[in-house]
Amino acid sequence: MQQADILLKADEIADQYRSIQSHICSVLEHADGRGTFGIHPWEKDIGGGVTCVMREGSIIEKAGVNFSYVKGPYGEKMEEILGESADYYAATGISSIIHPISPMIPIIHMNVRYFALDNGISWFGGGIDLTPHYIDLGEARRFHQHLKQVCDAYHPGFYPEYKVWADNYFYIPHRNETRGVGGIFFDRLKPGDQIGFEDLLSFTKQLARFYPDIYREIMHNKKDCTYGEKEKMWQKIRRGRYVEFNLVYDRGTKFGLESGGNTESILISLPAEAAWEYHFEVADGSEESKTLQFLKKGIDWLNVEANN
Amino acid sequence: MQQADILLKADEIADQYRSIQSHICSVLEHADGRGTFGIHPWEKDIGGGVTCVMREGSIIEKAGVNFSYVKGPYGEKMEEILGESADYYAATGISSIIHPISPMIPIIHMNVRYFALDNGISWFGGGIDLTPHYIDLGEARRFHQHLKQVCDAYHPGFYPEYKVWADNYFYIPHRNETRGVGGIFFDRLKPGDQIGFEDLLSFTKQLARFYPDIYREIMHNKKDCTYGEKEKMWQKIRRGRYVEFNLVYDRGTKFGLESGGNTESILISLPAEAAWEYHFEVADGSEESKTLQFLKKGIDWLNVEANN
Numbered sequence: 001m002q003q004a005d006i007l008l009k010a011d012e013i014a015d016q017y018r019s020i021q022s023h024i025c026s027v028l029e030h031a032d033g034r035g036t037f038g039i040h041p042w043e044k045d046i047g048g049g050v051t052c053v054m055r056e057g058s059i060i061e062k063a064g065v066n067f068s069y070v071k072g073p074y075g076e077k078m079e080e081i082l083g084e085s086a087d088y089y090a091a092t093g094i095s096s097i098i099h100p101i102s103p104m105i106p107i108i109h110m111n112v113r114y115f116a117l118d119n120g121i122s123w124f125g126g127g128i129d130l131t132p133h134y135i136d137l138g139e140a141r142r143f144h145q146h147l148k149q150v151c152d153a154y155h156p157g158f159y160p161e162y163k164v165w166a167d168n169y170f171y172i173p174h175r176n177e178t179r180g181v182g183g184i185f186f187d188r189l190k191p192g193d194q195i196g197f198e199d200l201l202s203f204t205k206q207l208a209r210f211y212p213d214i215y216r217e218i219m220h221n222k223k224d225c226t227y228g229e230k231e232k233m234w235q236k237i238r239r240g241r242y243v244e245f246n247l248v249y250d251r252g253t254k255f256g257l258e259s260g261g262n263t264e265s266i267l268i269s270l271p272a273e274a275a276w277e278y279h280f281e282v283a284d285g286s287e288e289s290k291t292l293q294f295l296k297k298g299i300d301w302l303n304v305e306a307n308n
Numbered sequence: 309m310q311q312a313d314i315l316l317k318a319d320e321i322a323d324q325y326r327s328i329q330s331h332i333c334s335v336l337e338h339a340d341g342r343g344t345f346g347i348h349p350w351e352k353d354i355g356g357g358v359t360c361v362m363r364e365g366s367i368i369e370k371a372g373v374n375f376s377y378v379k380g381p382y383g384e385k386m387e388e389i390l391g392e393s394a395d396y397y398a399a400t401g402i403s404s405i406i407h408p409i410s411p412m413i414p415i416i417h418m419n420v421r422y423f424a425l426d427n428g429i430s431w432f433g434g435g436i437d438l439t440p441h442y443i444d445l446g447e448a449r450r451f452h453q454h455l456k457q458v459c460d461a462y463h464p465g466f467y468p469e470y471k472v473w474a475d476n477y478f479y480i481p482h483r484n485e486t487r488g489v490g491g492i493f494f495d496r497l498k499p500g501d502q503i504g505f506e507d508l509l510s511f512t513k514q515l516a517r518f519y520p521d522i523y524r525e526i527m528h529n530k531k532d533c534t535y536g537e538k539e540k541m542w543q544k545i546r547r548g549r550y551v552e553f554n555l556v557y558d559r560g561t562k563f564g565l566e567s568g569g570n571t572e573s574i575l576i577s578l579p580a581e582a583a584w585e586y587h588f589e590v591a592d593g594s595e596e597s598k599t600l601q602f603l604k605k606g607i608d609w610l611n612v613e614a615n616n
Contacts, residue, residue, distance in 0.1 A: 040587075053586045064586070174565040174574075236581065243582075244575075247555035248565065257482040257556065266482075267552075270584040273544070274551075277580070278361045278372070279348075279572050 006116045007071070010090035013114045013201060014069040017094050018050070020208045021067040024096060025052050027212035028065075031219055032057035037065065042262050046070045051265040055272075059105065059219050063098040064268030068261075074117060081255065086117035093126075094208050095252065097269045098215060103235035104225035105218060106132035106139070106180065107242060109269070110211040111252065112204035124200050125187040127162070128211060129170045131180030131242060133235045135291040137306035139218060140181040144301040146214050147184050154203045155195055162186045167297040172245050177295035179245050234288050236275035243274050314424045315379065318398035321422045321509060322377040325402050326358070328516045329375040332404060333360050335520035336373075339527055340365035345373065350570050354378045359573040363580075367413065367527050371406040372576030376569075382425060389563065394425035401434075402516050403560065405577045406523060411543030412533035413526060414440035414447070414488065415550060417577070418519040419560065420512035432508050433495035435470070436519060437478045439488030439550060441543045443599040445614035447526060448489040452609040454522055455492050462511045463503055470494045475605040480553050485603035487553050542596050544583035551582050 025037040035057020041050045049068030054060055071090035079085065093113030100107070112126035130143050144163070151158035162184035170179040191197040246253050246269050256266040282288035333345040343365020349358045357376030362368055379398035387393065401421030408415070420434035438451050452471070459466035470492035478487040499505040554561050554577050564574040590596035 051586075055586075174571045240578070243551060244555060247552060248562075254556075263482045264587050267584060268586055270548070272585070273581060273583045275581045276575060276578040278359075278363075278576055 006088075006118055006120075006122065007090055009122070010069070010071065010092055010114065010116050014067075014092040016201075016205060017092055017112070017114075017208070018067050018069075020205060021050065021052065021065055021094050023209060024065050024094070024212045025054075027216060028054065028060065028063060028098070031212070031216040032060045034058040035060050035063075037063075040265075042265065044260070044262060046072050046260070049262065049265065051262070051268060053268060057101075059100055059102070059223050061099050061101040062268075062272045063096070064265075065094065065096040066265050066268065067094050068092065068265070070261075077259070084117055084119065084121055086119040086121070088118040089116065091115045095269075096211065099239070099271045100219070102222065102225065103133040103227050103231040103238075105222045106130050107239075107271075108211070108215050108218075110208060112208045114201070114204070122190070123187075124189045124204050126204050126207060127166060127169070127183060127185035128207060128214075129166055129180060129183035129185070131238070132291065133238045134231070134287050135181065135294045136222075136308070137294075137304050138308035139221070140294075140301050141304050141306055142217075143181065143183065143214065146210070148302060150203075150206055150210055151184065153206070154199055157194075158186070158203075159184065163301075170245070171297065172241060172249065174248070175241060175244070177241070177292070178297055179242065179295075181294065181299075181301060182297075233275070234282075236273060237277060237280050239271040239274040240276045243270055246270060314396075314426055314428075314430065315398055317430070318377070318379065318400055318422065318424050322375075322400040324509075324513060325400055325420070325422075325516070326375050326377075328513060329358065329360065329373055329402050331517060332373050332402070332520045333362075335524060336362065336368065336371060336406070339520070339524040340368045342366035343368050343371075345371075348573075350573065352568070352570060354380050354568070357570065357573065359570070359576060361576060365409075367408055367410070367531050369407050369409040370576075370580045371404070372573075373402065373404040374573050374576065375402050376400065376573070378569075385567070392425055392427065392429060394427040394429070396426040397424065399423045403577075404519065407547070407579045408527070410530065410533065411441040411535050411539040411546075413530045414438050415547075415579075416519070416523050416526075418516060420516045422509070422512070430498070431495070432497045432512050434512050434515060435474060435477070435491060435493035436515060436522075437474055437488060437491035437493070439546070440599065441546045442539070442595050443489065443602045444530075444616070445602075445612050446616035447529070448602075448609050449612050449614055450525075451489065451491065451522065454518070456610060458511075458514055458518055459492065461514070462507055466494070466511075467492065471609075478553070479605065480549060480557065482556075483549060483552070485549075485600070486605055487550065487603075489602065489607075489609060490605075541583070542590075544581060545585060545588050547579040547582040548584045551578055554578060 035054040037052040037054045047070030052065040054063040069092040074086045074089045095111040097109045110128045116122035148159040166182040166185035169185045343362040345360040345362045355378030360373040362371040377400040382394040382397045403419040405417045418436045424430035456467040474490040474493035477493045
C-alpha cells in the first residue's frame with residue numbers, strides 16, 4: 001500500500017475503534033450503576049485521542065478507556081524497536097484497565113492496536129489479561145474459556161499460541177510471578193494464507209467488544225462478597241506489583257513514555273492507591289498464600305479443577 | 309591492581325561502609341525516638357548484604373539503609389552497560405532512603421558505592437538528594453550549603469559539577485519535572501592528579517556519615533508542623549512520582565533488578581503507600597502549586613531567596 005492508502009485504512013480502523021471505545025464505556029457505566037466516564041480529548045503534534053476516566057463508581061474505583069490515533073515520520077528510535085524500514089507510520093488502538101473497589105474483584109486489562117507503515121507492512125496486536133487479588137479457579141477457568149471461544153471463531157491456533165504468549169508477557173521476573181491468571185497476548189499479527197486482513201481486524205474488534213461483557217459477568221458474581229481491612233491491605237500490596245509490572249516491563253507504557261505520548265493517559269493504568277511492605281508475609285494455607293501459588297506460567301486454566 | 313589486590317581493597321572498603329551503615333541507623337533511631345531498625349542479612353550467589361528497615365517510628369514512616377558487597381565474573385551485560393573490559397568485579401556500597409510520616413518533612417536519599425575491576429580500574433559513585441512534598445526554600449538552601457561544605461573540603465570543583473549532575477539525574481522526563489530540589493550526584497570518580505584514592509574514599513564516607521545529621525536537623529525543624537487530609541493526599545501523589553522515577557529511570561534500581569539482585573532490598577526505596585489521580589489539579593497560588601514551580605533544573609539553591 002502507498003502512504004495515502006495506509007492512511008485511508010488507518011482512518012477507517014480508527015473510526016471503528018473509537019466507536020467501540022464508546023460502547024465499552026456505556027456497558028461499564030450500566031454495569032456499575034453509579035459511575036460515569038469523563039471524556040477527555042487530547043491532541044499533540046503526533047496525533048490525538050480520547051481518554052475516558054471513571055472514578056468512584058459503586059463497584060469500579062478507577063477505570064480508563066483510552067483511544068488514540070497517531071501518525072508521522074517513522075523515526076530512528078522506532079526503526080530500532082520495530083526493526084522495519086519505512087518513512088511514515090500510523091497507529092491506532094484502544095487500551096483499557098479497570099481497578100475495582102473490592103479486593104474480591106480482579107483487575108482487568110485489554111488492548112487492541114493497528115500499526116501501519118508506508119512500506120506496505122501493517123499488523124495487529126493486542127491482549128486481555130485478568131489480575132485477581134484473590135484467585136478464584138472457577139472464574140479464571142471461565143475467563144479463559146471465554147477467550148478461547150472468541151479466538152476459535154477466527155483460528156483454532158490462536159488461543160493456544162496467545163495464551164502462552166500472555167504467560168510470558170504478563171510476567172514479573174524480579175518477583176518470579178505472573179501478573180495474574182494471564183489471558184491472551186499477540187503482536188505483529190499479519191494477514192496470511194490462513195486468515196485475511198478483514199478477519200484480523202474483526203478479531204481485534206470482537207475482543208474489544210467482548211471485554212466489558214466479560215467484566216460485567218465477574219462484577220455481577222463478585223459484587224456482594226464481603227471483605228475487611230486485611231483484604232484491603234492485600235489488595236494494595238498486589239496493586240504495588242501491578243505498578244511494578246507497568247512501569248518496569250510493560251512495552252506499551254515504556255514506548256508511550258519514551259516517545260512523548262500523553263503521560264496522564266498512559267499512566268491511567270496505575271491504581272488509585274498502592275502499597276509496598278518489606279517482605280510482606282502471608283500465612284500458610286491462607287487465601288493470600290493460595291493466590292501466590294497460582295501466579296505461575298504454564299497453568300492449563302481451561303481444565304483447572306474448581307468447585308464453582 | 310591484580311584480582312587479589314582488588315579484593316583486598318574492596319574487602320577493606322566494605323568493612324568501613326558496613327560500619328557506617330550501623331552509624332546511620334543509630335543516629336536515625338536516636339533522632340526518631342521510637343522507631344528501631346530491623347536488621348536483615350541476606351546472601352545470594354553473587355554476594356550478600358545487610359538490609360536495615362525501620363517502620364512506623366514517631367517521625368519516620370519507612371526507612372531503609374542497605375549495605376551490600378557483591379563480586380564475581382564480569383559478564384557481557386555488565387560490559388555492555390559499563391563499557392570496560394575485565395574478567396572479575398567487586399562492588400560495595402550503602403544506599404538509604406527515608407519516607408517520613410508527615411508530608412511537611414521531605415523524603416531523602418543517599419548512596420555511595422565503590423566498583424572495582426580486575427583490570428586495575430576502579431571508581432566511586434554516589435549522591436544525596438532531597439524530595440520535599442512541600443518546598444521550603446530555606447531548607448533547600450541549607451541542604452545545598454551543607455553539601456557544598458562537604459564537597460569543598462575535598463575539591464572546589466565537586467559541588468558545582470555534581471549539583472548539575474544531580475539536576476540531570478534526578479529528573480522525570482515524562483513529567484518534565486525534577487524529583488525534588490536535587491543535591492549532588494557523581495559516578496566513575498577515579499583518582500587523578502588533583503585527588504588521590506584515599507581522599508575519594510574519605511569523601512564518600514564523609515557524605516554517608518553526614519547524611520543522617522542533615523536529616524536529623526530537618527526532622528527537628530519540621531516535626532511539629534501541622535497538616536491535614538489535603539496535605540496527606542498531596543504526599544501520596546508526590547510519592548507516586550517518586551515510584552515513577554525509581555521504577556522507570558533509576559539506574560541503580562534497574563541494574564539491581566536486571567542483574568538478579570535482592571528484590572526486597574532494592575525496592576525498600578518505595579514508599580509505604582502511593583497514589584495516582586488522572587490530572588491531579590492544584591489550586592493557583594497554593595503551596596502545592598508553588599512546589600511544582602520549583603521542580604526545575606538549574607535553580608541556584610545556594611542563593612535562593614527565602615524567609616527562613
